[in-house]
Amino acid sequence: MRPIAAAFFFLSTLCAAKFLVVAGNGQAQGVSQGSNTAAAAGEVNMKLLEQACQNSPRKDLCIETLEKDPNSKGADLTGLAFVAIRLAAAMASDVDEHMRSLLIHNATTLDPTIQQGLADCIEHYSDANEQLDDCVEAISTHNLEEVELWVNVAISDADLCDSSLGGEKSVIKAKNEAFRLLCNNILSIVKVLPAHK
Secondary structure (H helix, E strand, O other): OOOHHHHHHHHHHHHHHHHHHHHHOHHHHOOOOOOOOOOOOOOOOHHHHHHHOOOOOOHHHHHHHHHHOHHHOOOOHHHHHHHHHHHHHHHHHHHHHHHHHHHHHOOOOOOHHHHHHHHHHHHHHHHHHHHHHHHHHHHHOOOHHHHHHHHHHHHHHHHHHHHHOOOOOOHHHHHHHHHHHHHHHHHHHHHHOOOOO
């Protein structure tokens, strides 16, 4: 697992804590208690999840995925964006590790074409992880256009992995689809984030 997972956990927790403090001192700080307001600590704001996932192609799955993650408790929309990025990054690492394991344990039995396809996929997912790293920085600076750009590039990496594997159905293709859905969750949240911090 890449260091990215630990970084996402820290950042998403930090972000949620930050906005909880702001929410608690909204009038003193002159902050509007609008749609980006966090839920009370230890609770998941279901209305916020509905709002966050309203643009997802699988709204039900988006809500379910975010609701199950403990870091969603007390998070505002920005905190949920960090959670969504971390979940996509975890899936990217899972796909990467699965492919590396296939290559290591089946090096002498895999068809050379499949070996090359797996090697190409590993390269694509290495790129996808870099894009998600860039998303963390972009969210931290509230650069939403860059978040959308990097997420779409990461989705393209999954598409390229599919192409590398040819027309055969596989566990990796199923994981690619799951990764795309998690990336679409990020895009859904970004669409409802305020334009300015």
